Amino acid sequence: MGATFLLAAGGTGGHLFPAEALAGELSRRGHVVELATDHRVADYGGDFPARAVHIVPSATFGDRSPLGMLKSAVKLTRGYFAARALVKRLKPNAVIGFGGYPTVPPLSAALSLRVPTMVHEANAVMGRANRFLAGKVTAVATGFSETGLMGTAGPKAVHTGNPVRQRVLDARTPYQAPVPGGVFRLVVFGGSQGARVFSDLVPPAVALMAPDLRRRLEVVQQARPEDAERVAAAYAALGVTPSIAAFFGDLPARLAAAHLVVCRSGASTVAELGVLGRPSILVPLPHALDNDQKTNGQRLEAAGGALLAEQAGLTPERLAALLTDLMQAPDRLALMADAAAATGRADAVTRLANLAERVAAGSHSVISRTTTP
Numbered sequence: 001m002g003a004t005f006l007l008a009a010g011g012t013g014g015h016l017f018p019a020e021a022l023a024g025e026l027s028r029r030g031h032v033v034e035l036a037t038d039h040r041v042a043d044y045g046g047d048f049p050a051r052a053v054h055i056v057p058s059a060t061f062g063d064r065s066p067l068g069m070l071k072s073a074v075k076l077t078r079g080y081f082a083a084r085a086l087v088k089r090l091k092p093n094a095v096i097g098f099g100g101y102p103t104v105p106p107l108s109a110a111l112s113l114r115v116p117t118m119v120h121e122a123n124a125v126m127g128r129a130n131r132f133l134a135g136k137v138t139a140v141a142t143g144f145s146e147t148g149l150m151g152t153a154g155p156k157a158v159h160t161g162n163p164v165r166q167r168v169l170d171a172r173t174p175y176q177a178p179v180p181g182g183v184f185r186l187v188v189f190g191g192s193q194g195a196r197v198f199s200d201l202v203p204p205a206v207a208l209m210a211p212d213l214r215r216r217l218e219v220v221q222q223a224r225p226e227d228a229e230r231v232a233a234a235y236a237a238l239g240v241t242p243s244i245a246a247f248f249g250d251l252p253a254r255l256a257a258a259h260l261v262v263c264r265s266g267a268s269t270v271a272e273l274g275v276l277g278r279p280s281i282l283v284p285l286p287h288a289l290d291n292d293q294k295t296n297g298q299r300l301e302a303a304g305g306a307l308l309a310e311q312a313g314l315t316p317e318r319l320a321a322l323l324t325d326l327m328q329a330p331d332r333l334a335l336m337a338d339a340a341a342a343t344g345r346a347d348a349v350t351r352l353a354n355l356a357e358r359v360a361a362g363s364h365s366v367i368s369r370t371t372t373p
């Protein structure tokens, strides 16, 4: 008979999509999956294969004023008791967290009720919620091989890789380098919530490119709703007709068709570029608390699969120069695509599901550590 898994994930794409990939695999194996998350699931959780979705109250300590701290503490306590009632009712064989503050109440409840637990850390730097939980849970799965070596996760870390959605696995095709003088497909996106900086930077960069290169461009660009009109107008003035959306449901297929991708370096983004094997210019989210995106991006750059361009120094002129160089170097793009593909872990979901089953069965212990290089 199948087991019951309660997955807990913050409601943005970056946390929900790896959880969605695991949920699909566990369901295929005959297990029951339930999801604990926050209200943002309405935007990103449409495909989530859970028997039921439970919204659990949670909070961060972002507001450090005494009143803000008190409000957060009250909300977290409410979340903890709601999660305890949920865990008692569902009787899961394991509770698995994917990072983000909404995972703290369900994981804490599971720990207090002695239910086996695991957290998955997608980024190359462990996030705050996972750092808080890592020392207490049964197992820590990591997206990058280096993450597990840090802090309290060390002895129980297993490098599984970052599971990507089935849509990504289904979109895999060999990279076709651009043909000199032919169409050049450029995909620009900013992560699950979009990034204004690409609306500000990419159209002016395209304006600075030589007309013969610009004519070859076929642009797919994610833009926040408030930016869509000005982005469309800027491209129209340049004779470029882009596909623009606030969120592309079919992004994996569009990435697979791309000759070059310009994007942020969230963990799932980097994992998808690896599984699909596509060259990219990565612009990490600046000012992030742990610089997680920069570290994720540096891994792909070090492997030769991407160029990292920090936002602080990225002018339209610099971006135009990078795009011009790469458009004129199809062999280099093909090498970058191969190097990115070498980092891809299409089997991450199998490895993570195997580990989840071991945790649920009580057969994963600290001494059975199985990290891979």
Ligand SMILES: CC(=O)N[C@H]1[C@@H](OP(=O)(O)OP(=O)(O)OC[C@H]2O[C@@H](n3ccc(=O)[nH]c3=O)[C@H](O)[C@@H]2O)O[C@H](CO)[C@@H](O)[C@@H]1O
Pocket: 012, 013, 014, 015, 017, 099, 122, 123, 189, 190, 191, 192, 193, 222, 246, 247, 248, 249, 250, 251, 252, 265, 266, 267, 268, 269, 270, 272, 285, 288, 292, 293
């Ligand atoms: C601002 C913020 O807090 N960012 C974090 C968040 O980012 P974010 O949620 O953007 O992170 P990711 O890059 O991991 O995931 C984005 C996902 O959205 C998908 N996508 C994007 C655009 C689109 O139009 N269609 C589409 O399907 C991508 O294919 C990808 O699967 O979680 C990541 C993983 O923990 C972290 O590394 C980021 O630092």
